[in-house]
Amino acid sequence: MTTAVQSLPDGHVINEYVIDKLVGIGGFGLTYLATDQNLNLPVAIKEYFPTDIASRGGAGDDDTSIRPSGDANRETFEWGLTRFLDEARTLATFRHPNIVRVMRFFQANATAYMVMEFVQGAALTDWMQTRRPLSQATIEKIALPLIEGLGIIHRTSYLHRDVKPGNIYIREDDSPVLLDFGSARSTSGGRDLTAIVSPGYAPVEQYSESSTQGPWTDLYAIGGVMYWMVTGKKPVDATARLKNDPQPRAADIGDPAFYTREFLSAIDWALMPDEQQRPQSSGELLARLRGRLVQPVTQDTDRTQPLDTPYADATGHTRTVPTPQQQPTSIPVDTAQLREIEGELAKHIGPLASMLVRKAAKNNTSIEGVIEAVAREIDDEQDRSVFTQRMKENTRPPSSRSSHGDRTEVPTQLAAARFSIDVLERAEKRLAQHIGAIARVIVKKAAMRARDEGELYLIIADEIADQNDRKAFIRKAISASRKV
Numbered sequence: 001m002t003t004a005v006q007s008l009p010d011g012h013v014i015n016e017y018v019i020d021k022l023v024g025i026g027g028f029g030l031t032y033l034a035t036d037q038n039l040n041l042p043v044a045i046k047e048y049f050p051t052d053i054a055s056r057g058g059a060g061d062d063d064t065s066i067r068p069s070g071d072a073n074r075e076t077f078e079w080g081l082t083r084f085l086d087e088a089r090t091l092a093t094f095r096h097p098n099i100v101r102v103m104r105f106f107q108a109n110a111t112a113y114m115v116m117e118f119v120q121g122a123a124l125t126d127w128m129q130t131r132r133p134l135s136q137a138t139i140e141k142i143a144l145p146l147i148e149g150l151g152i153i154h155r156t157s158y159l160h161r162d163v164k165p166g167n168i169y170i171r172e173d174d175s176p177v178l179l180d181f182g183s184a185r186s187t188s189g190g191r192d193l194t195a196i197v198s199p200g201y202a203p204v205e206q207y208s209e210s211s212t213q214g215p216w217t218d219l220y221a222i223g224g225v226m227y228w229m230v231t232g233k234k235p236v237d238a239t240a241r242l243k244n245d246p247q248p249r250a251a252d253i254g255d256p257a258f259y260t261r262e263f264l265s266a267i268d269w270a271l272m273p274d275e276q277q278r279p280q281s282s283g284e285l286l287a288r289l290r291g292r293l294v295q296p297v298t299q300d301t302d303r304t305q306p307l308d309t310p311y312a313d314a315t316g317h318t319r320t321v322p323t324p325q326q327q328p329t330s331i332p333v334d335t336a337q338l339r340e341i342e343g344e345l346a347k348h349i350g351p352l353a354s355m356l357v358r359k360a361a362k363n364n365t366s367i368e369g370v371i372e373a374v375a376r377e378i379d380d381e382q383d384r385s386v387f388t389q390r391m392k393e394n395t396r397p398p399s400s401r402s403s404h405g406d407r408t409e410v411p412t413q414l415a416a417a418r419f420s421i422d423v424l425e426r427a428e429k430r431l432a433q434h435i436g437a438i439a440r441v442i443v444k445k446a447a448m449r450a451r452d453e454g455e456l457y458l459i460i461a462d463e464i465a466d467q468n469d470r471k472a473f474i475r476k477a478i479s480a481s482r483k484v
Helices: 070-091 135-155 214-230 262-271 282-289 335-349 353-364 367-375 381-394 398-404 414-418 423-445 453-460 467-483
Strands: 017-025 031-038 040-048 054-056 064-066 102-108 109-117 121-123 166-172 177-178 309-310 318-320
Touching: 017 040, 017 262, 040 070, 064 070, 070 102, 070 109, 102 335, 135 166, 135 177, 135 282, 214 262, 214 282, 262 282, 335 353, 335 367, 335 381, 353 367, 367 381, 423 467, 453 467
Parallel strands: none
Antiparallel strands: 017 031, 031 040, 040 109, 054 064, 102 109, 121 166, 166 177, 309 318
16 A cells, blocks of 8 residues: 555545645655635645554544554654654744744644644745746845744754755745754754655765754755755765765855855855854854854865955845954953843843854944844844843943842852752863863853753853864763763
């Protein structure tokens, strides 16, 4: 019996939904176009159906339940079902105009269903056929909102893991939306039913279960989508790029009549085969594309864009990346003020706050400038306004705070209420190897924001200046924490 035959039949009613037709088949399940009878609206419904280990029916012609294929697969099937429901709960919390919206989820037929908005429009692959070549402004209007949406996903410790042209739709108003979270998983660990890989868009770490995946994994994929939009060619399979990389750089083959070298070099940065040489967060890639972050110079200096090359930013204005001599003098560091800004910003954007505040402090001559710079990272306009006003009111000279004590110190008992003393001491000891005795204060403060030990290490790792040391710290620390 084929998977198509095992799908729910057209016209089948499940809860308030009528199945119109099967529209997608994946390793984790089936996707249907359906009609919500209460609202008379089209919806997309994903059914948990791991076809490799399960089948439909078996108890009569009217049996539409999903059953594991034998007792040997029962534990894996039930684990996958729990994971599907957990992910549905997480995805339902996402609120971003460029991420497909999960409206509800429910259980029936001994399996689970996820109800999503039905996107009216066309797949990016079809939409582009009559529009090549795309201008830089058009690509930015598609890519930048998607990168922002990925940032929302990453802040919940999830990865999409299957960003590709076929999973990007262009609505009728030309706005993009990222679809198909069937491959999404949490970075907090655990097993997977299977590794989903889309050649050309999946980085090399996605081919191995033992490799560390993170935001940089999805950013490689969105870089691949941008490369395809610029060149018309799918990127070379990542496994073929590890030695003697045969892929031409976007900066070398992109049409200079359409694209600036700064824009093209940002795409090449996202597509670096070595994960440590890629942007580590959506915020970093967005800053680069918007002209606010200069790509670090690598050993391959002849492949690095000169710093003083003019380019057009996302708004179309011509700008020039300043050379190091042109960079503004950084403000005198007031640790208390910067940490207060970090703490408030982290409520909106998560652990990325620490890195952004440090960079803003290097590129602004006043604390007000730092506040305004980092406030741009808050998507919601009202939240951004409240943040800016509150921070400008609260950032006072250290002398005016002396009567209140050190506001950056988090009492030990409060941190210990969220994590065991052993966990806190272990984190302090590891971080102290990089930054010294101040690690104790950093860990206590981070413990008040982290949801689990893994996120605790992600937050405190921002204090490690060297990028390679930071990534090694995260890997070793999280690996060790899972063994405890």
